[in-house]
Amino acid sequence: MKKKLVMAIASRGGHWIQLNRLSAVWEEQDVIFITNDPSLESHVGNAKFETVIDANMDQKLKLVFLAAQTFFKVLKHRPDVIISTGAAPGFFALIWGKLIGAKTVWVDSVANADELSLAGKKVSKVADVWLTQWPEVAKEDGPLYKGRVF
Secondary structure (H helix, E strand, C coil): CCCCCEEECCCCCCCHHHHCCCHHHHHCEEEEECCCCHHHHHHHHCCCCCCCCCCCCCCHHHHHHHHHHHHHHHHHCCCCCCEEEEEEHHHHHHHHHHHCCEEEEEECCCCCCCCHHHHHHHHHHHCCEEEEEECCCCCCCEECCCCCCC
8 A cells, every 4th residue: 555645734832742742643654744943853753854934823924925835835745644733834734735635634732722723713624634632622513522642
């Protein structure tokens, strides 16, 4: 069976840590990691690693640039699956991935105990698998709760 290409994408910090806790999911597949912190390359062993700029809702121009960066990375690699724990880089990657037919997985950060993150709410229409790490946040029509990565 041909290996799938998994794009694992998340912002640095807790999002990155949670994403890496899911590594068993893509253990037998090819993976490319994308984040906004170049120093994290040492965490991925021999896997492919690329970076994008850091941007948030208060930095509109940077968000536009980040959207373009993730668009070109998704087009360049054409992953079979895109998985993210947030935030903005994953949000944009899931949107672009859906346009090329990739399967998309969003695991909302464990930090969002009371409600979904803004990105987590917005990806609901493009995520094939849409998860929360809190049973109290889960709903019948999504996001689903399947456990925590911590």
